[in-house]
Amino acid sequence: MTTYNESKPHHALSYADGVAESTSDVILLIGRILLGWIFVRSGYGKLFDMGG
Numbered sequence: 001m002t003t004y005n006e007s008k009p010h011h012a013l014s015y016a017d018g019v020a021e022s023t024s025d026v027i028l029l030i031g032r033i034l035l036g037w038i039f040v041r042s043g044y045g046k047l048f049d050m051g052g
Helices: 011-047
Strands: none
Touching: none
């Protein structure tokens, strides 16, 4: 019978989890700012193009 040891995760996975956990808020913030910038840029052109 094989047992799974949860107390010692693989070293590469624990490092990747640590990096993902520490940078997730910053990455989400940057993504939200960039997505908002896309909407602002497209809306600005439509808003001030009164001839179109």
